Structures are given as C-alpha cells and as structure tokens.
Amino acid sequence: MPGSGFIRVMLMLKNLAFVIATSMAALTSLAAFANEEREYGEYLAGECTSCHRDGANETIPPIVGYEVWAFVSLMDTYRNGERDNQAMVSVAKSLDEEQIKALAIYFASVEPKGN
Ligand code: HEC
Numbered sequence: 823m824p825g826s827g828f829i830r831v832m833l834m835l836k837n838l839a840f841v842i843a844t845s846m847a848a849l850t851s852l853a854a855f856a857n858e859e860r861e862y863g864e865y866l867a868g869e870c871t872s873c874h875r876d877g878a879n880e881t882i883p884p885i886v887g888y889e890v891w892a893f894v895s896l897m898d899t900y901r902n903g904e905r906d907n908q909a910m911v912s913v914a915k916s917l918d919e920e921q922i923k924a925l926a927i928y929f930a931s932v933e934p935k936g937n
Pocket of ligand 1: 866867869870871872873874882883884885893896897905906907909910913925
C-alpha cells in the first residue's frame with residue numbers, strides 16, 4: 823500500500839508524543855509531590871526545632887543536611903531500640919513512616935550553618 827510507511831511513521835510519532843506528554847505530566851506531579859512532602863516536613867519540624875537548632879555548636883546534635891536515607895535510618899535507631907535516648911524514642915515513636923519521610927526530605931533541604 824503506497825504511503826502506509828508514512829502513516830506508520832506518523833502513528834509512531836503520535837505515540838511517542840503521547841508517551842513524552844504523559845511522562846512530563848508524571849514528572850511534574852512528582853515534583854509537586856516532593857514539594858508537598860517538604861512542606862509537610864517543614865510543618866512537622868516545628869516539634870523538633872525547639873531542641874534541634876541548626877548550628878554546630880550545640881549539645882543537642884543538629885539534624886540538618888543529612889541525606890534522606892541517613893535521616894530515616896537515624897530515626898529508625900530510636901524506633902527499634904538501638905538508641906535509647908528517652909526524648910528521641912518518644913518523638914520517633916509518635917511519628918509514622920510518612921511523617922518521618924517528610925521530615926527527612928525537609929531537613930535534607932536545610933543547609934547546615936557552621937558557628
Ligand atoms: C526534647 C528535645 C528533643 C526534641 C523535641 C527532638 N529531639 Fe531529636 N534529639 C534530641 C537529643 C537529646 C538527641 C541526641 C540523642 C542521642 O544521644 O541519641 C537527638 C537526636 C536526634 C537525631 C540523631 C542525630 C544524630 O546526629 O545522631 C535525629 C535524626 C533527631 N534527633 C531527629 C529529631 C526529629 C525529626 C525531631 C522532631 C520530630 C526531634 N528530633 C525532636 C532531642 C530532641
């Protein structure tokens with residue numbers, strides 16, 4: 823059939839355009855989601871910053887600037903009893919996974935301040 827090669831190419835391009843458009847939409851909503859998580863984390867962080875300041879020269883360790891996974895595993899050490907600081911055990915146990923993830927995303931985005 824004459825021209826069917828052209829039609830096939832056009833159909834392929836149309837599919838490709840569709841795939842690109844849907845991936846862009848997915849990426850945009852992923853970014854929006856990450857931003858929402860960060861904002862939720864910032865909101866939850868109000869409970870933490872009364873003890874945790876962002877300076878280095880404090881008795882209570884600063885918790886800003888950790889990688890997300892590192893932050894989550896630190897929180898796990900209080901949840902699973904590996905660390906037994908009473909204040910932190912009760913803080914960590916009062917949070918669910920979603921909240922810890924949001925906090926991790928937020929605190930990872932805060933630059934540590936040297937002092
Ligand atoms: C009542 C004071 C207090 C509050 C409130 C508090 N923390 Fe802590 N946090 C501490 C102390 C004290 C330590 C050090 C404990 C230890 O030696 O294990 C600590 C340690 C940590 C650590 C480990 C840091 C490291 O470098 O080892 C993380 C992570 C952490 N806190 C996260 C949080 C988060 C998130 C919140 C809020 C949801 C929070 N903390 C609220 C007192 C507090």
